[in-house]
Amino acid sequence: MHDDIGKQDFFRRQRRNLIGVSIITTFYEAAGLEIKNVNLFGNHVEIKNPEIVTTAISIAFLYLLWRYYSACREIEGISRFFMACEMWAVERCQAYATRKHVDPRRDIYQSVDLIQRDPNGLTFRLRSRQKSSPDEQIMIRGWYWFYRSVAFIPVSLQTSNFTEYLLPYLISLIAGLELLGFGVSRHLL
Numbered sequence: 001m002h003d004d005i006g007k008q009d010f011f012r013r014q015r016r017n018l019i020g021v022s023i024i025t026t027f028y029e030a031a032g033l034e035i036k037n038v039n040l041f042g043n044h045v046e047i048k049n050p051e052i053v054t055t056a057i058s059i060a061f062l063y064l065l066w067r068y069y070s071a072c073r074e075i076e077g078i079s080r081f082f083m084a085c086e087m088w089a090v091e092r093c094q095a096y097a098t099r100k101h102v103d104p105r106r107d108i109y110q111s112v113d114l115i116q117r118d119p120n121g122l123t124f125r126l127r128s129r130q131k132s133s134p135d136e137q138i139m140i141r142g143w144y145w146f147y148r149s150v151a152f153i154p155v156s157l158q159t160s161n162f163t164e165y166l167l168p169y170l171i172s173l174i175a176g177l178e179l180l181g182f183g184v185s186r187h188l189l
Contacts, residue, residue: 030186
């Protein structure tokens with residue numbers, strides 16, 4: 001457990017560092033800044049080759065991106081996001097199956113239970129209300145794929161999984177495109 005807390009703390013620091021350097025990189029590149037003088041411990045230092053600042057920012061950006069990537073992998077961040085999407089889709093399919101097959105006015109089925117997941121769909125057991133009647137199984141395919149396709153939207157809006165694990169990558173993508181000279185931030189504003 002202590003190791004998990006340490007990994008989470010390390011991850012948070014790397015996320016903060018990546019977001020910070022990405023914002024600085026984007027601002028530096030989009031604003032067309034050029035640093036020529038630096039005040040270093042009270043001494044004014046003149047930078048004769050301003051391109052070195054871009055190189056230093058690029059190296060820092062790539063280094064912190066790598067650190068975030070490794071920290072995210074250690075805690076399985078992207079997997080957590082996709083698992084949250086999968087769970088959302090399964091919950092929606094179970095609610096759909098319950099609405100469709102469990103009717104309190106009729107004494108046929110009392111509940112719907114997930115029994116199997118596979119790439120083709122979800123298999124549910126319809127539990128019969130009467131002991132003498134056998135349980136039935138249904139497979140939900142189309143709705144399962146629909147819910148899986150749109151799950152990233154509610155999971156992104158309703159949980160912290162998106163901002164924790166994916167948003168830093170998107171912010172760094174914008175910074176990386178700025179470094180490559182695409183000027184993405186001008187088109188976004």
